[in-house]
Amino acid sequence: MPDFHRIEELPPLAGQTVITRGWVMTTRSSGKIGFVMLRDGTGTLQVVLSKKDVPEAAWDGFGRLAQETSAEVTGTVRADARAPGGVELTAAELRILGPSADFPITPKEHGTAFLFEHRHLWLRSRRQVAIARVRHEVVQAIRDFFYERHFVLVDTPILTGAIGEAAGHLFATEYFDLGTAYLAQTGQLYVEAAAAALGKVYCFGPTFRAEKSKTRRHLTEFWMVEPEVAWNDSDANMRLQEEFVSSIVARCLDRRESELAELERDVKPLEAVRPPFPRISYTDAVTKLKTLGSDMAWGRDLGGDEETLLAKQYDRPVMVFNYPAAVKAFYMKENPADPRTVLNNDVLAPEGYGEIIGGSQREDDYDKLLGRIRAEKLPEDAYSWYLDLRKYGTFVHAGFGLGVERTVAWICGIPHIREAIAFPRTLYKLWP
RNA sequence: UCCCGAGUAGCUCAGCUGGUAGAGCAGCCGGCUGUUAACCGGCGGGUCGCAGGUUCGAGUCCUGCCUCGGGAGCCA
Numbered sequence: 001m002p003d004f005h006r007i008e009e010l011p012p013l014a015g016q017t018v019i020t021r022g023w024v025m026t027t028r029s030s031g032k033i034g035f036v037m038l039r040d041g042t043g044t045l046q047v048v049l050s051k052k053d054v055p056e057a058a059w060d061g062f063g064r065l066a067q068e069t070s071a072e073v074t075g076t077v078r079a080d081a082r083a084p085g086g087v088e089l090t091a092a093e094l095r096i097l098g099p100s101a102d103f104p105i106t107p108k109e110h111g112t113a114f115l116f117e118h119r120h121l122w123l124r125s126r127r128q129v130a131i132a133r134v135r136h137e138v139v140q141a142i143r144d145f146f147y148e149r150h151f152v153l154v155d156t157p158i159l160t161g162a163i164g165e166a167a168g169h170l171f172a173t174e175y176f177d178l179g180t181a182y183l184a185q186t187g188q189l190y191v192e193a194a195a196a197a198l199g200k201v202y203c204f205g206p207t208f209r210a211e212k213s214k215t216r217r218h219l220t221e222f223w224m225v226e227p228e229v230a231w232n233d234s235d236a237n238m239r240l241q242e243e244f245v246s247s248i249v250a251r252c253l254d255r256r257e258s259e260l261a262e263l264e265r266d267v268k269p270l271e272a273v274r275p276p277f278p279r280i281s282y283t284d285a286v287t288k289l290k291t292l293g294s295d296m297a298w299g300r301d302l303g304g305d306e307e308t309l310l311a312k313q314y315d316r317p318v319m320v321f322n323y324p325a326a327v328k329a330f331y332m333k334e335n336p337a338d339p340r341t342v343l344n345n346d347v348l349a350p351e352g353y354g355e356i357i358g359g360s361q362r363e364d365d366y367d368k369l370l371g372r373i374r375a376e377k378l379p380e381d382a383y384s385w386y387l388d389l390r391k392y393g394t395f396v397h398a399g400f401g402l403g404v405e406r407t408v409a410w411i412c413g414i415p416h417i418r419e420a421i422a423f424p425r426t427l428y429k430l431w432p
Numbered sequence: 433u434c435c436c437g438a439g440u441a442g443c444u445c446a447g448c449u450g451g452u453a454g455a456g457c458a459g460c461c462g463g464c465u466g467u468u469a470a471c472c473g474g475c476g477g478g479u480c481g482c483a484g485g486u487u488c489g490a491g492u493c494c495u496g497c498c499u500c501g502g503g504a505g506c507c508a
């Protein structure tokens with residue numbers, strides 16, 4: 001295989017003769033001169049062919065190029081103000097590697113239904129490439145953040161027995177002679193066990209929810225990162241969250257500027273994302289929502305409308321803490337100052353993107369936890385190992401979960417979470 | 433599951449109080465030596481989501497169904 005260059009490597013090579021490969025985006029011709037926009041995932045390149053300067057076979061090949069034909073071009077790198085990107089390739093030779101006819105996604109408008117039916121091909125578009133690169137940066141920023149702070153990655157099981165909150169919202173599958181297994185909707189309970197072993201841990205993997213959600217904020221399969229820290233209380237948990245979110249955003253602003261520009265993302269709101277984030281108790285939030293015209297009542301969970309209304313009041317993510325125990329999960333620690341509430345918090349992203357984090361201090365009192373399990377009629381046997389964590393050296397600890405796709409959608413400024421993952425899984429999408 | 437909305441050419445859509453199907457783009461053919469979603473000329477392209485009903489006549493009106501999109505609930 002001959003040595004070749006990726007498009008991103010070409011700008012410093014002006015004057016040199018190189019080989020490059022890629023896929024055709026568009027072609028244009030003015031009779032005896034031809035232009036090809038080539039992309040290879042690292043960048044885009046304009047290739048110029050002059051009929052009199054290339055072999056007949058190469059000129060003939062130019063005529064057979066169609067959208068998404070893959071081709072190899074040999075030519076001279078040349079700086080030219082007329083070329084998009086400032087550098088173009090004057091072709092000496094062109095070879096078709098893979099023909100393409102009638103590519104379904106044309107450079108015109110398409111509806112989302114059509115695009116998602118062709119998701120495997122839509123991924124090649126500029127916007128989708130930019131989103132994929134931002135997502136990659138978000139994931140790397142997450143891993144680096146925890147690595148630098150000496151957290152240990154613990155991979156939690158995807159197949160689990162009956163555990164978690166409500167089994168009706170889990171995907172079920174046969175599991176040999178052990179009955180039904182469920183796809184995990186959280187790694188949190190396992191990561192709590194690991195926190196007692198390793199101190200600061202996190203899990204990062206796919207999560208599954210069988211809810212029949214039909215909104216721009218929901219997927220049935222999504223990626224979630226869940227840190228859990230021994231000896232952190234709810235307040236320390238919130239400080240970790242704001243530092244975490246701020247570092248992810250800063251990293252994208254620093255290293256994915258061109259992708260955000262490609263997505264036409266206004267980065268002003270992102271630049272404001274710095275600690276400290278505003279904090280408001282659930283109770284104060286209810287009062288505030290009422291003054292803003294909402295019919296919100298104490299005791300109800302915040303709905304999408306309430307979250308958006310509240311988040312609009314701030315220029316950065318807002319933390320809402322200490323919700324009523326009745327609307328929250330059994331494992332959240334009771335608030336000693338007001339037992340009607342628990343020591344938890346959500347982080348609401350600005351610009352209407354909603355909840356990107358849900359977290360809490362965990363109930364570390366054996367009897368109180370057992371009481372909650374019984375009150376919610378959860379299978380006590382299934383939670384015996386979880387109760388053990390409170391039996392053998394119980395410890396103050398807290399953690400949270402951040403939804404990767406919601407975070408990516410917010411940072412990219414895209415309207416629908418489905419574009420934030422390569423192959424989204426929703427109520428009606430299992431293919432491709 | 434509930435509430436809205438949409439299904440017409442490969443794609444995006446138009447089609448008026450009912451009169452027998454239209455545009456742009458894509459594709460194909462031809463022209464052009466600097467194009468930027470190039471441009472100019474020409475050509476082909478339809479089970480109007482499905483089934484039934486009203487009517488002399490239905491893309492258009494009525495009923496049912498199907499598919500998809502948005503929202504609610506649930507949550508990250």
